[in-house]
Amino acid sequence: xxxxxxxxxxxxxxxxxxxxxxxxxxxxxxxxxxxxxxxxxxxxxxxxxxxxxxxxxxxxxxxxxxxxxxxxxxxxxxxxxxxxxxxxxxxxxxxxxxxxxxxxxxxxxxxxxxxxxxxxxxxxxxxxxxxxxxxxxxxxxxxxxxxxxxxxxxxxxxxxxxxxxxxxxxxxxxxxxxxxxxxxxxxxxxxxxxxxxxxxxxxxx
Numbered sequence: 001x002x003x004x005x006x007x008x009x010x011x012x013x014x015x016x017x018x019x020x021x022x023x024x025x026x027x028x029x030x031x032x033x034x035x036x037x038x039x040x041x042x043x044x045x046x047x048x049x050x051x052x053x054x055x056x057x058x059x060x061x062x063x064x065x066x067x068x069x070x071x072x073x074x075x076x077x078x079x080x081x082x083x084x085x086x087x088x089x090x091x092x093x094x095x096x097x098x099x100x101x102x103x104x105x106x107x108x109x110x111x112x113x114x115x116x117x118x119x120x121x122x123x124x125x126x127x128x129x130x131x132x133x134x135x136x137x138x139x140x141x142x143x144x145x146x147x148x149x150x151x152x153x154x155x156x157x158x159x160x161x162x163x164x165x166x167x168x169x170x171x172x173x174x175x176x177x178x179x180x181x182x183x184x185x186x187x188x189x190x191x192x193x194x195x196x197x198x199x200x201x202x203x204x205x
Contacts, residue, residue, distance in 0.1 A: 005129025034142035041069035082111040
């Protein structure tokens with residue numbers, strides 16, 4: 001028996017279990033759409049002067065760009081990384097693969113399709129764990145920009161009294177602008193009462 005190199009669950013001999021293989025496949029399939037969405041976070045500089053009057057026209061200063069997005073969709077980003085993995089995989093499988101060509105979007109689609117078609121081979125590849133981790137990192141990095149998760153803040157502890165007269169005391173987590181709900185006793189604290197909640201927690205301490 002062999003352990004999956006991604007989740008360490010026991011497999012029937014594969015280096016990547018069926019569940020992790022399915023996850024990698026889903027993440028690969030979503031990368032082209034995430035790549036397109038990342039483009040909205042780039043702001044190309046304007047090279048056309050809007051100044052009026054005499055003198056030599058000068059280009060406007062470059063507008064700011066989201067550097068994290070640029071790192072992912074520019075040279076050395078997602079496209080390059082996937083092509084490198086496809087090259088390594090094809091070499092191991094002794095499959096000939098031509099040099100990349102065309103624009104980045106086309107190169108990405110071809111790399112994703114090629115890797116996805118070889119997932120069955122990846123399951124028995126000694127570097128399957130590294131590959132799965134790399135794809136997951138690319139997917140997570142892109143999603144963290146395109147669809148960031150709301151950050152929960154620790155808001156203190158619940159001050160609600162239980163039937164026995166004791167204070168609940170469960171840790172409360174809050175998302176700014178939303179009501180705070182105790183996961184233990186289900187007491188709700190409206191977002192507008194955060195200051196009152198803080199005062200209650202201070203008095204109960």
